[in-house]
Amino acid sequence: xxxxxxxxxxxxxxxxxxxxxxxxxxxxxxxxxxxxxxxxxxxxxxxxxxxxxxxxxxxxxxxxxxxxxxxxxxxxxxxxxxxxxxxxxxxxxxxxxxxxxxxxxxxxxxxxxxxxxxxxxxxxxxxxxxxxxxxxxxxxxxxxxxxxxxxxxxxxxxxxxxxxxxxxxxxxxxxxxxxxxxxxxxxxxxxxxxxxxxxxxxxxxxxxxxxxxxxxxxxxxxxxxxxxxxxxxxxxxxxxxxxxxxxxxxxxxxxxxxxxxxxxxxxxxxxxxxxxxxxxxxxxxxxxxxxxxxxxxxxxxxxxxxxxxxxxxxxxxxxxxxxxxxxxxxxxxxxxxxxxxxxxxxxxxxxxxxxxxxxxxxxxxxxxxxxxxxxxxxxxxxxxxxxxxxxxxxxxxxxxxxxxxxxxxxxxxxxxxxxxxxxx
Numbered sequence: 186x187x188x189x190x191x192x193x194x195x196x197x198x199x200x201x202x203x204x205x206x207x208x209x210x211x212x213x214x215x216x217x218x219x220x221x222x223x224x225x226x227x228x229x230x231x232x233x234x235x236x237x238x239x240x241x242x243x244x245x246x247x248x249x250x251x252x253x254x255x256x257x258x259x260x261x262x263x264x265x266x267x268x269x270x271x272x273x274x275x276x277x278x279x280x281x282x283x284x285x286x287x288x289x290x291x292x293x294x295x296x297x298x299x300x301x302x303x304x305x306x307x308x309x310x311x312x313x314x315x316x317x318x319x320x321x322x323x324x325x326x327x328x329x330x331x332x333x334x335x336x337x338x339x340x341x342x343x344x345x346x347x348x349x350x351x352x353x354x355x356x357x358x359x360x361x362x363x364x365x366x367x368x369x370x371x372x373x374x375x376x377x378x379x380x381x382x383x384x385x386x387x388x389x390x391x392x393x394x395x396x397x398x399x400x401x402x403x404x405x406x407x408x409x410x411x412x413x414x415x416x417x418x419x420x421x422x423x424x425x426x427x428x429x430x431x432x433x434x435x436x437x438x439x440x441x442x443x444x445x446x447x448x449x450x451x452x453x454x455x456x457x458x459x460x461x462x463x464x465x466x467x468x469x470x471x472x473x474x475x476x477x478x479x480x481x482x483x484x485x486x487x488x489x490x491x492x493x494x495x496x497x498x499x500x501x502x503x504x505x506x507x508x509x510x511x512x513x514x515x516x517x518x519x520x521x522x523x524x525x526x527x528x529x530x531x532x533x534x535x536x537x538x539x540x541x542x543x544x545x546x547x548x549x550x551x552x553x554x555x556x557x558x559x560x561x562x563x564x565x566x567x568x569x570x571x572x573x574x575x576x577x578x579x580x581x582x583x584x585x586x587x588x589x590x591x592x593x594x595x596x597x598x599x600x601x602x603x604x605x606x607x608x609x
Contacts, residue, residue, distance in 0.1 A: 219247035219530060222537035228254035228282075228298035230290045230313055232266035235327060236304030238525065239357070240266065243302060243325070244274050246529035254282040254296050256289035258305075258409060287585040294320045300536070301325075306412040307420055308332050308581050311339035314545075318347045318354075323536050325529060327357040329428045329552040330545070332420035335579040337553045344545020353541045355532040356548035358432045359524035362531050365504040365517040366433070372515065373437055377506050378495030381438055384475040386430035387488040393422065393481050395456045404590040414457025415593060417581035421459045423449075423562075424555040427479035431558075432551035433491040433502050434475050441550045442467035442475065444569045447562035451595050453482050458593030465558035477558060565598030 229240045232255055240252050252270055255278055257263040263283055270276040284292040290313050294301060301317040303310060303326040310330045317324050324347070331337045347354050360366045396411035412418040419425040435441050447465035454461050462480035469475070491502040498508045504517035522530075535542040553574060560578075561568040582590055 219534045220537040222249070224249040224251060225299045225533060225536065226251050226253045226297065227300040227302055228252070228256065228293040228296060229266070229302045229304065230256045230293055231303065231305035231309075231327075232257040232262045233304070236302070237266045237269060239302050239304050239325065239327065239529075240270060241274060242523075242525045243300075243529045244276070245523075245526045247533045250533060252276045253278060254284070254293045254298055256284040256293040258285070258287055258289065259406075260285050291316060294322060299323060300532070303327060306409065306418040307425065308336075308418045311336040311343070314340055315343045318343050318350065318352060321350055321352065323353045323532065325355050325357070325532055326548075328432070328548055329420055329424050329555065330356065330548050331552050332417060332424060332556070333578050333580045334553065334556065334573050334576040337549050337556065338574070340549040340552075341546055344543060344549065347545060348541070348543050351541050352543075353532055353535040354543045354545045355528050355535075356544040357528065358429060358544070358548055358551065359528045360429065360433055360503075361436060361544070361547070362527040363521075363524040364519055364527070365521060366502060368517055368519060369500055369502055369504060369506065370437060372506060373493070373495075373500055373502075377498065377515070378493065378500055379497030381473060381493055381495050383473060383494040384434045384438065385492045386427070386434050386475060386477045387490050388422075388427040388430050388479040389485065389487050390481060390489065391483045391485075391487070392453065393426075395454075397456070403587045404592075405585070405587050408590055411456050414454065414459055416457075416459055417593065419459070420552075420556065420580075421463075421559050422481055423460075423463045423465075423477075423479050423559050424552060426481075427463070427477070428548075428551050428555045430479075430489070430491050431477065431554045432548065434493070435551050435554060436547070437491075437493055437502060438469065438473070440469055441554050442557065442570060443470045444468050444567060445557045445561040446567045447477075447558045448565070448598070449562035458595050460562065460595075463558060463562050465561065467554070467558065563596035563598060 227243055229236055229252060243250060255263050255267055263285060267278050294316050300323045303313050307329045310326055314326055330340045393413055395414050398407045408415050445465050445467050447463060449460040449463035451460050461482050465477040467475040467477055493500050493502060498506060500506045505513055506515040508514050557568055557570060557573045560573060
């Protein structure tokens with residue numbers, strides 16, 4: 186049997202942040218959980234669907250918050266977000282606070298916003314996060330926070346700088362702000378399932394969205410508009426999406442994997458250079474294994490879930506604890522506030538209370554866990570955490586303009602030529 190993770194070991198490095206968030210979310214309405222204070226002005230960088238959603242979630246998080254500035258590479262996306270925020274959110278955003286282009290984020294950060302919401306494709310997150318903290322702004326940043334090890338190290342360093350400046354940083358790994366997950370975590374940390382011996386994490390779903398190329402678009406414009414299908418922009422879906430589930434396992438174990446052996450492939454995708462599916466065997470430092478699977482193919486068995494097995498029972502991490510025979514011994518019955526709003530509520534509460542929270546390292550390590558699995562699957566090799574953390578791998582161009590970008594190639598693991606054979 187694998188070595189065990191001490192439940193007391195969970196608490197180091199993670200329980201403090203979880204406890205603060207848990208206290209804020211515990212059976213109280215949103216408005217009552219946030220201290221009163223001056224109006225907080227936020228600017229949104231990245232006006233696509235998730236960015237616009239984050240802006241509305243921020244507005245729903247508490248009283249006296251506003252969206253006052255927008256930035257995006259493309260004018261049409263900014264205009265749609267501006268129109269929606271005006272009609273549905275009552276936000277009047279003046280033209281001189283609408284910034285377009287690859288340098289738009291710099292102009293927004295240089296304005297008088299208090300909070301910066303970062304929701305561009307994750308390739309750009311490290312640079313945008315660094316600029317926001319340099320300007321001493323509080324930050325909400327969508328997950329993942331990088332697509333490569335160079336970006337992860339940058340985010341960790343920026344997170345430490347934010348901590349030294351008493352800035353609050355909240356990430357879009359919203360399960361850490363979700364009351365049912367927080368209560369389940371607390372019980373597991375208190376020993377409800379004994380010592381952890383195994384874990385699994387799944388994000389298997391139908392095909393995600395894609396954009397066919399408009400002949401008028403340059404390589405760069407097409408890739409950014411189709412960003413979830415390009416590894417240099419999204420990190421592949423194991424990083425962009427499955428990071429949620431991997432983050433839960435890291436959180437509940439209080440650790441991160443130290444090596445991975447994985448596989449994956451591409452069979453159905455119609456744009457981009459990514460895989461359709463991954464299967465990763467992660468190993469933690471004490472020998473505990475985590476089975477990870479993610480897939481984006483129509484017509485297959487789907488599951489978005491986490492599960493942890495202990496010596497005395499098990500849990501789905503979300504709202505159930507089971508005994509060793511599989512019987513439910515506890516079920517969450519408390520409030521279920523919308524987690525996308527809860528993460529912003531906790532950010533506003535931290536700012537107004539003068540008690541900063543900082544999730545940069547947690548989300549960076551979960552992002553690197555996903556990158557670790559991706560690299561193992563792409564190469565077919567067993568890959569270690571230290572190898573990846575210290576790697577100089579950087580994805581994508583270093584200069585940004587709406588012009589040509591080298592085409593991505595779909596990785597093929599292993600060595601040797603593929604040869605056809607005939608039965609004899």
